[in-house]
Amino acid sequence: MSEVLAIIGTVFIAGGAFFSLVGGLGLVRLPDFYTRCHAAGMTDSAGAAGVLVGLCFFAEPLVVVKLLTVVAFIWLSSVVSTHALVKAAYARGVKLVNPRVRDWTVPPSARPSAVGEAPVAIPKAAKVPTLDAPGDQDDDESGEADDEEPSR
Amino acid sequence: MPAWSHLVFWGASIAIVVTMALALLRSIVGPTTYDRILALNSFGTKTVLLIAVAGFLTGRPEWLDLAIVYALINFIGTLAVLRFSKYGSLAAEAPLDEGEAPERPPEAST
Numbered sequence: 001m002s003e004v005l006a007i008i009g010t011v012f013i014a015g016g017a018f019f020s021l022v023g024g025l026g027l028v029r030l031p032d033f034y035t036r037c038h039a040a041g042m043t044d045s046a047g048a049a050g051v052l053v054g055l056c057f058f059a060e061p062l063v064v065v066k067l068l069t070v071v072a073f074i075w076l077s078s079v080v081s082t083h084a085l086v087k088a089a090y091a092r093g094v095k096l097v098n099p100r101v102r103d104w105t106v107p108p109s110a111r112p113s114a115v116g117e118a119p120v121a122i123p124k125a126a127k128v129p130t131l132d133a134p135g136d137q138d139d140d141e142s143g144e145a146d147d148e149e150p151s152r
Numbered sequence: 153m154p155a156w157s158h159l160v161f162w163g164a165s166i167a168i169v170v171t172m173a174l175a176l177l178r179s180i181v182g183p184t185t186y187d188r189i190l191a192l193n194s195f196g197t198k199t200v201l202l203i204a205v206a207g208f209l210t211g212r213p214e215w216l217d218l219a220i221v222y223a224l225i226n227f228i229g230t231l232a233v234l235r236f237s238k239y240g241s242l243a244a245e246a247p248l249d250e251g252e253a254p255e256r257p258p259e260a261s262t
Contacts, residue, residue: 006154013160017167020198024171027178027194033187036178040194043171051164051201055208058153066216070204070223074197077227081193081234088234089186 009057016050023047032097037086044078161209165202172198189233196226 023043030036052071056064172195179191200219207215 003154006157006160010160013164016201017164020171020201021167023194024174027191028174033184033190036187037190040175040190043194044197047171048197048201051168052204054164055204058157058208059213063213063216066213066220067204070200070216070219073220073223073227074200077223078193078197081227081230082190084231084234085186085190085193088238089184092186092238094184094186 005057009054012050012054012057014054016047016052016054019043019050020047033089033094034086034096037082041078041082044074044082048074048078158209161205165205165209168198168202168205172202185237189230189237192233193226193230196222196229200226 020043023039023046026039027036027043030039049071052067052074056067059067175191175195175198179188179195182188182191200223203215203219203222207213207219
């Protein structure tokens with residue numbers, strides 16, 4: 001009976017480790033802040049819950065209660081902190097890469113009027129130190145972004 | 153607990169450590185501050201998992217208390233860093249620089 005429980009727990013732990021690895025890979029490789037938030041949030045939910053629920057099958061009853069407490073708290077706190085993070089970044093104007101719908105992070109005055117490719121999104125915090133250097137001619141963000149994209 | 157269970161714990165801890173390394177890489181190269189905060193939040197969650205797995209690996213599951221405390225501190229720390237990056241102080245009333253943010257469309261402002 002203990003063997004059966006250990007095999008079930010091994011399946012859960014393997015799934016959690018898989019989700020954790022995939023989320024870490026997505027955290028490095030995805031192109032955008034918001035998609036990286038998706039990767040990290042999915043890792044926090046599925047990976048953590050998989051590993052901790054898998055550990056429940058190896059544990060004593062009191063330890064199971066502690067493990068489920070950790071799972072419940074991670075499921076609450078990860079969602080709340082990801083939401084706060086995305087909302088703060090959105091309010092600060094972190095741009096989307098390749099939006100399929102309208103990019104609401106661009107203010108309506110700076111939005112390109114022609115229907116075409118989306119401008120190359122440069123995160124605002126990365127662009128701020130270089131704004132003073134070229135100086136005189138570029139005060140429009142969308143025109144500057146359009147110049148940097150010859151063809152796609 | 154069968155004899156091969158420590159192999160499972162070793163495999164899980166190796167996967168968690170690799171994920172922590174990837175999150176640390178993102179927190180180093182991340183272009184914006186929010187990328188770094190996100191990576192550190194993920195790093196903290198993986199630390200909770202690593203504490204739990206290491207407790208089972210050494211046969212001392214009492215370390216889960218440390219994992220609970222670390223999860224609490226991680227959540228509060230993320231919100232504190234976010235608030236600090238927006239307001240410049242943990243007790244301030246007004247945002248740090250309100251004019252810098254672009255204006256929102258009316259349906260997106262809550």
